[in-house]
Amino acid sequence: MLNKTWAMALHGGAGAVAGRDYAETEHHLERLAADCRTRLEDDAPALDVVELAVRELESCGLYVAGRGSAPNSAGHVELDASIMDGRTREAGAVAALRDFASPVSVARRVMQKTPHVLLAGPGAAAFARREGFTEVADPTNWYRLPVGVTIEDVDGFAHGTVGAVALDTSGALAAATSTGGTFGKLEGRVGDTPLIGPGTWADDDIAISCTGIGEHIIRSGGAAAIAFRFRSGLALGDAVDEMLDEVARLGGDGGIIAVTRSGEIAMHYNSQGMKRASASSSTDPVVRTFEN
Ligand code: ASP
DSSP, X not given: OOOOOOEEEEEOOSBOXXXXXOHHHXXXXXXXXXXXXXXXXXXXXXXXXHHHHHHHHHXXXXXXXXXXXXXXXXXXXXXXXXXXXXXXXXXXXXXXXXXXXXXXXXHHHHHHHSSOSEEEHHHHHHHHHHTTOOBOSOHHHHOOOOTTOOGGGGGTTOEXXXXXXXXXXXXXXXXXXXXXXXXXXXXXOOOSTTSBTTTEEEOSSEEEEEEEOHHXXXXXXXXXXXXXXXXXXXXXXXXXXXXXXXXXXXXXXXXXXXXXXXXXEEEEESSSBOOEEEEETTEEEEEESSOX
């Protein structure tokens, strides 16, 4: 029998707070990882798998992305998402998009249907509308507080994101990330998540999705800085840790999921916890929030 290599990892954000109960998100990540596993074993393209995974993470309302997003300081939910195909280096993203149910799918459509990489604000919404994406008809009742986030956090600096990375059986890599951003952010604030380079990266060697306070991730170089370190010969874990150390040096914290062309997986964080799951053709499934 052909020995098929595939690998994937998911994150539900590095904003997990020690001592809170994440059993519901862990069960959800476990089921979603099992679904991704089935698809990858059936030779589904990595790009489809990461989009589907992030769409589910957005629509379930359990994480700070899509339905679980919180309003900015002006009272509006603004969503950021991006997706990248490692084989072609094509990428698409949306930033400060208001009230669409699947930002990651709008991002993929930007990649497929426009000559651009990133559409923002009202222009992104007009594009999503023209493309027939589902608008949130009743924002007040649609958005919900995600698991592990309390009403007090909404006034603090709570944050969260979702992401997926995958290597498919053809050897292609892809990454996708989506977020509601930091709670109470200024209107129009855009973090790392929709930025190809800082928040999301995929090439022929590696696929990466970041989470953490976007300002620090952007200033550290983010996902692309890991990819460049990896390409220049650093081991995967060291490349990830060097970038996270840089985030810490700048005063932040965060988390990374990455898969490589050989099927190696890294899920590292220097925050209190990161909701995460992984599976591959050569390793046992992992689902955790705390303990590195
Ligand atoms: N990176 C996201 C942002 O700054 C938040 C997060 O990952 O928790 O918008």
